[in-house]
Amino acid sequence: MLEQSPSPDPSARSLGPRESLAIWLLLTSAFVVILNETVMGVALPRLMEDLSISAAAGQWLTTAFLLTMSVVIPITGMLIRRMRTRTLFLTAMSLFTAGTLISAVAPGFGVLVVGRVVQAGGTAIMMPLLMTTVITLVPASIRGRLMGRIAIVISVAPALGPTISGLILQWLSWRWLFIFMLPIAATALLLGALRLPNVGEQRVAPIDALSVLLSVVGFGGLVYGLSAVGEQANGGSGVPPWGPMLLGAIALAAFIWRQIVLQREDRALLDLRTFTYLPFRLAAILFSFSSLALFGTLILLPIYVQNVLGFETLESGLVLLPGGLLMGLLGPWVGRLVDRRGARFVLLPGTIATAIALWGMGLFTDSTSIWQVVVTYLVLCLGLAGVFTPLFSVSLGSLPGSLASYGSATISTVQQVAGAAGTALFVTVMTLVSASVAGSPEAVDAHALAAGTRAAFLMAGAAATIGAVLACFVTEDPRAKSVSARSTR
Numbered sequence: 001m002l003e004q005s006p007s008p009d010p011s012a013r014s015l016g017p018r019e020s021l022a023i024w025l026l027l028t029s030a031f032v033v034i035l036n037e038t039v040m041g042v043a044l045p046r047l048m049e050d051l052s053i054s055a056a057a058g059q060w061l062t063t064a065f066l067l068t069m070s071v072v073i074p075i076t077g078m079l080i081r082r083m084r085t086r087t088l089f090l091t092a093m094s095l096f097t098a099g100t101l102i103s104a105v106a107p108g109f110g111v112l113v114v115g116r117v118v119q120a121g122g123t124a125i126m127m128p129l130l131m132t133t134v135i136t137l138v139p140a141s142i143r144g145r146l147m148g149r150i151a152i153v154i155s156v157a158p159a160l161g162p163t164i165s166g167l168i169l170q171w172l173s174w175r176w177l178f179i180f181m182l183p184i185a186a187t188a189l190l191l192g193a194l195r196l197p198n199v200g201e202q203r204v205a206p207i208d209a210l211s212v213l214l215s216v217v218g219f220g221g222l223v224y225g226l227s228a229v230g231e232q233a234n235g236g237s238g239v240p241p242w243g244p245m246l247l248g249a250i251a252l253a254a255f256i257w258r259q260i261v262l263q264r265e266d267r268a269l270l271d272l273r274t275f276t277y278l279p280f281r282l283a284a285i286l287f288s289f290s291s292l293a294l295f296g297t298l299i300l301l302p303i304y305v306q307n308v309l310g311f312e313t314l315e316s317g318l319v320l321l322p323g324g325l326l327m328g329l330l331g332p333w334v335g336r337l338v339d340r341r342g343a344r345f346v347l348l349p350g351t352i353a354t355a356i357a358l359w360g361m362g363l364f365t366d367s368t369s370i371w372q373v374v375v376t377y378l379v380l381c382l383g384l385a386g387v388f389t390p391l392f393s394v395s396l397g398s399l400p401g402s403l404a405s406y407g408s409a410t411i412s413t414v415q416q417v418a419g420a421a422g423t424a425l426f427v428t429v430m431t432l433v434s435a436s437v438a439g440s441p442e443a444v445d446a447h448a449l450a451a452g453t454r455a456a457f458l459m460a461g462a463a464a465t466i467g468a469v470l471a472c473f474v475t476e477d478p479r480a481k482s483v484s485a486r487s488t489r
Contacts, residue, residue: 018197019137019138019197021195021196021197022085022133022137022196022197023130023133023134023137023138023146023149025089025188025191025192025195025196026089026126026129026130026133027130027149027150027153028188029089029092029093029126029185029188029192030126030127030130030150030153030157031152031153031156031157032096032157032181032184032185032188033092033096033119033122033123033126033185034123034126034127034153034157034158035157035158035160035161035164035181036096036100036119036123036161036181037065037123037157037158037161038157038158038161038162038165038298039161039162039164039165039177040061040062040065040116040165040177043165043169043174043177044058044061046169046173046174047061047109047112047174050173050174051108051109051112053109060113061112061113061116063224063228064113064116064117064120065116065117065119065120065123066120066223066416066419066420067120067220067223067224068116068117068120068121068124069120069123069124069223069416070219070220070222070223070413070416070417070420071124071215071216071219071220072120072121072124072125073124073128073219073409073412073413073416074215074219074269074270074409074413075212075215075269075270075409076124076125076128076129076405076408076409076412077128077269077270077271077405077406077407077408077409077410078207078269078270078405079125080128080129080132080405080408080409081405084198085129085133085196085197085198086192086193086196086197086198088125088129089129089192089196090189090192090193091122091125092121092122092123092125092126092129093122093126093185093188093189093192094122094189095118095119095121095122095125096118096119096121096122096123096126096185097122097182097185097186097189098118099115099116099117099118099119099120099121099122100115100119100178100181100182100185101115101178101182102114102115102118103115103116103119103178104175104178104179104182105175115178124412127153127408127412127415128405128408128409128411128412129408130150130153130408131150131392131396131404131407131408131411131412132404132405132408134146134147134150134396135396135397135399135401135404135407135408136401136404142339145332145335145336145338145339146335147335147338147389147390147392147393147396148331148332148333148334148335148336148338148389149331149332149335150388150389150392152327152328152331152332156324156325156327156328156331158294158295158298160320160321160324161298162298162302162316162317162320163317163318163320163321163324164180164317165177165317166313166314166315166316166317166318167314167317168180169313169314170313170314207269208258208262208267208268208269210258211255211258211259211262211268211269211270212269214251214252214254214255214258215255215269215270217247217248217251218248218249218251218252218253218254218255219248219252219413219417220248221244221245221247221248221249221251221252222244222245222248222249222252222417222420223248223416223417223420224244224248225241225242225243225244225245225248226241226245226417226420226421226423226424228240228241228244256272259271259272260272268406270406270409270410270413271403271406272406273403273406274399274403274406274407274410277398277399278398278475279394279395279397279398279474279475280394280395280396280398280399280407282394282470282473282474283391283394283395283398283411283474284395284410284411284414285467285470286347286351286387286391286467286470286471286474287388287391287395287411287414287415287418288414288415288417288418289418289463289464289466289467289470290354290384290387290388290391290467291414291415291418291419291422292418292419292421292422292425292460292463293354293358293380293384293422293460293463293464294384294419294422295418295419295420295422295423296422296423296425296426296456296460297358297361297377297380297426297457297460298320299422299423299426299427300426300427300430300453300456300457301316301319301320301373301377302316302317302319302320303430303449303453304364304373304449304450304453305319305370305373307446307449308364308366308446308449308450308453309366309368309370309373309446310446311370319370319373319374319377320377322374322377322378323374323377323378323380323381324381326378326381326382326385327381327384327385330382330385330386331385331389334346334385334386334389334390335389335393338389338390338393343390343391343393343394343474344390344471344474344475346386346389346390347386347387347390347391347394347471347474348468348471348472349383349386350382350383350384350385350386350387350390350471351383351386351387351464351467351468351471352383352468353379353380353382353383353386354380354383354384354387354464354467354468355383355461355464355465355467355468356379356383357376357377357379357380357382357383358380358457358458358460358461358464359457359458359461359464359465360376360379361376361377361380361453361454361457361460361461362454362455362457362458362461363454364376364450364453364454364457365450365454366446366447366449366450368450390474392411394474395407395411396408396411422460425456425459426456426459426460427456429452429455429456429459430449430452430453430455430456431452432452433451433452433454433455433456434448434449434451434452435448435452437451437452
């Protein structure tokens with residue numbers, strides 16, 4: 001057992017200055033690294049021009065990022081249990097800061113991809129570390145409030161990415177996307193080195209190399225295949241998507257079997273006993289639906305606003321801004337409501353509002369008012385604000401402390417894979433339907449593209465409706481909360 005600061009008893013008192021500092025530092029750092037995930041979409045046309053690359057090549061700036069995330073996230077549960085909080089935080093922020101610097105000074109496309117991969121390594125660690133720290137430090141009575149702040153990070157940061165990217169690119173080069181983040185990341189790294197306390201308990205345990213290999217092939221193959229689906233639908237060429245997806249599915253099945261065997265001896269890389277808790281299982285399914293809707297919408301709406309309605313890059317980014325701000329404002333309020341009234345009180349109307357908004361986006365045409373787009377997206381953000389916070393509270397609050405790190409890694413993995421799936425599915429449906437309406441991919445016009453986006457949003461509306469039905473069965477387990485409190489003492 002490694003020597004460390006004693007863990008506080010979350011059932012005995014509220015957060016003190018030490019715990020508050022740790023959580024706020026992690027929240028700020030997580031916001032910055034998650035924001036970085038969505039800044040490249042708007043910047044791709046500029047990068048294609050400046051670096052003389054094709055759209056198929058430019059997609060790797062996102063694909064490589066997603067691949068790295070999907071490979072690293074599943075092992076974070078094990079890392080959190082083995083490493084001190086400060087050490088793991090410094091590792092994550094050092095990787096992110098180094099990747100940001102590499103990207104800012106990259107002389108060409110290849111080095112820029114390397115920088116994005118290094119950034120993704122740090123990003124993948126940060127969200128599971130934040131969620132596990134909150135579960136370890138925060139009393140169950142005020143946990144919803146803190147989960148509301150995490151919901152801000154996971155929902156607002158991706159929504160603000162395109163807006164900030166559009167504002168920067170309006171006047172500056174793409175390098176400023178990284179120069180803007182560099183001092184923030186460096187400051188967080190310095191504060192973490194000086195002030196971040198260690199929480200939880202660490203232990204030395206052997207790492208199963210076969211599990212790591214299966215995780216890399218399984219999650220990496222699935223995410224690569226999903227990304228390749230969207231790339232091919234956009235006219236890109238490369239490896240057929242079914243190959244890596246089949247390989248990934250086989251490796252993932254072997255990974256699951258391996259974890260079931262190893263968790264009997266408490267040696268699993270990603271302990272799947274989290275799924276034996278019904279609230280966690282349902283929350284993970286709902287989380288996948290919500291992440292699919294959020295990330296799919298974030299990729300599709302700018303395309304619709306620019307290529308169908310004819311607005312500029314900056315204007316398409318600004319369309320997403322009110323929704324991101326709304327989620328930010330509602331996050332703490334929703335968290336307090338979850339603490340007082342329970343998760344279902346917020347979750348049910350949240351899933352219903354999400355479904356209504358996505359069905360409403362299925363009515364968009366090539367003559368839809370931009371204000372109708374803004375209002376419908378606001379309704380979607382209102383719904384998602386009522387979904388993410390209670391799902392965080394239910395999923396992680398239902399687990400004993402011994403499984404908290406694995407639960408946070410699993411939720412982050414679900415988010416990443418569902419986000420990649422949402423992006424691929426939305427783009428694929430949009431592209432295929434648009435080409436069908438126009439008669440050929442080369443003949444796609446605003447009318448045909450509007451038909452494609454409608455089809456994609458209607459598919460999302462159907463998925464969100466299933467999510468609203470599942471939300472009726474989500475319950476909180478107070479016994480699990482008490483176990484969690486005792487396990488973190």
